[in-house]
Amino acid sequence: MSNATPKILENLLLAIAQKQDREAFVKLFEATSSRLKAFAMQCGATSNDAEELLQECMLTVWRKAHTFNPKTGTAITWLYTIIRNKRIDFARKGRYDTVLSDDLWNDEGGTELENDVSSDLDAKVARTLLESLPDEQRQVVYKVYFEGKSHSEIAADLDLPLGTIKSRLRLAMKKLDTLAKEQMTWLIIILTMNF
Amino acid sequence: MANYHPNNELLMSFAAGQLPNSLGIMVACHLEQCHSCRQQTHLYEQLGGELLGDLPEETVGTNVLSRILDRIDEPVSAPSLATLNQGDLAIPRPLRRFIPGSLDTLEWSGMTKSIREFDIEIEDPQFKAKLYKIGAGKELPEHTHEGNEFTYVIDGSFADKTCQYHEGDFILADTQTIHQPRATMDKDCICFAVMDAPLKMTGIFGRMLNPFMR
Numbered sequence: 001m002s003n004a005t006p007k008i009l010e011n012l013l014l015a016i017a018q019k020q021d022r023e024a025f026v027k028l029f030e031a032t033s034s035r036l037k038a039f040a041m042q043c044g045a046t047s048n049d050a051e052e053l054l055q056e057c058m059l060t061v062w063r064k065a066h067t068f069n070p071k072t073g074t075a076i077t078w079l080y081t082i083i084r085n086k087r088i089d090f091a092r093k094g095r096y097d098t099v100l101s102d103d104l105w106n107d108e109g110g111t112e113l114e115n116d117v118s119s120d121l122d123a124k125v126a127r128t129l130l131e132s133l134p135d136e137q138r139q140v141v142y143k144v145y146f147e148g149k150s151h152s153e154i155a156a157d158l159d160l161p162l163g164t165i166k167s168r169l170r171l172a173m174k175k176l177d178t179l180a181k182e183q184m185t186w187l188i189i190i191l192t193m194n195f
Numbered sequence: 196m197a198n199y200h201p202n203n204e205l206l207m208s209f210a211a212g213q214l215p216n217s218l219g220i221m222v223a224c225h226l227e228q229c230h231s232c233r234q235q236t237h238l239y240e241q242l243g244g245e246l247l248g249d250l251p252e253e254t255v256g257t258n259v260l261s262r263i264l265d266r267i268d269e270p271v272s273a274p275s276l277a278t279l280n281q282g283d284l285a286i287p288r289p290l291r292r293f294i295p296g297s298l299d300t301l302e303w304s305g306m307t308k309s310i311r312e313f314d315i316e317i318e319d320p321q322f323k324a325k326l327y328k329i330g331a332g333k334e335l336p337e338h339t340h341e342g343n344e345f346t347y348v349i350d351g352s353f354a355d356k357t358c359q360y361h362e363g364d365f366i367l368a369d370t371q372t373i374h375q376p377r378a379t380m381d382k383d384c385i386c387f388a389v390m391d392a393p394l395k396m397t398g399i400f401g402r403m404l405n406p407f408m409r
Contacts, residue, residue, distance in 0.1 A: 022264075029260055034252035041253055051259050058263045063271060073237065077244030084212040084243065098318040099216040103289050104209075104223045126241040130249060141207075145246055148213030151204075173203045180238055 004031040006123060009075035017065035029058055032076075036083050042146040043087055057086045074123040081105070121186060125179045129172075137172040140165055197229045197363035206232060210239035217317045217324040217389040221347050221365070223289035224387065228363035287349065290387060293317055294326070298350075298385060301326070309333035315387075327386045329353060329378035337375040342391035344368045351384035353377060 009031060015024035036057055040050035060082050068078045085101030133141065143154050151169070155162040201209075201222050208214045209222045226233050283297035293315050294301070303311035308330060315324040326349075329335065346366040353360055353376045360366055368374060378384035 033255045035247055035250045037255050038250040038253040039247055051256055055263050059266060062267055076248045077241045080244040080247045081240055088212050097316050099219055104219050122241050126245040130245045144207060145211040145243055
């Protein structure tokens, strides 16, 4: 991923979707597997479990590549949703009363979020946000995503008052919203110029 | 269109795949109805993608790729329980498979005819999930909450002192909220509720009723 641009990842995924291209699949594995494994380990998996999860994830990538739609988001975002869902289902196999990722997210649909120009911009927004967040806000966002901690658990972890955690998270979210709004403005300008 | 929404903290945790089971199902019910929350969630998924791309790399065992390639032509396993889509179409899709049969034939229980309840079996160490049915025009005793209670309106509508809630609305009540919901006259109101502590009744009638309520 360090050397694979978003466009390269996108083309690899499209080649898998359209031509069941195994060579592209191997390249995608090489470009992303070290970080997909890192995701699992950040979420608390052992190295063995993380590789197990990585296998499940890549098999799903192969089978579901046709659901990737570059008009709704970037390749890395799509990969993120796959590994996120696999993590949810990993520990819950075969239980009837538990929640599976398919309960929470429907494969179908998503076309309403389509836009010819927005996905690149969206990715830019998220990237800019990540780069511009002060470390202390970034740390809280990170714990929400990878450790699934409640705000009070994060407060206990960092030995800080609950109010501090809540305000750091709110500041990060506000920044993301502001960036998203700016991006909408750009989108409108671009669309207007196209007409 | 829904007027009351999950807050951004909940949407972010949902996009992170980190909400407790029952609460995740409830947010998913709302998202099926709400375009703006879907968009917001999508933004948080993009943030998740960027976080993924930013992680320090872990060394992957040399045999992992070959193990994947060995399995790549395996037939796809049976569809998961979640995609079979059985149950009453009046129930939002994410919740449907957890409710046996249809809303009309459910075995409701409860003290009074005006409020009936049904326990939903979703594995969740943190929250209890229930369906409530408030009879048309009926009112719940005034109460507050020992913990958080999340409510999603499946059908009908109910009003509080200050607000009116309709199908698709997502409502959060915490220990500071004292409320006395009343279903609107025209029909029964059916809600999906997720709570982390039993209700604590505050009114006179409430205090009498409380010891008997489960």
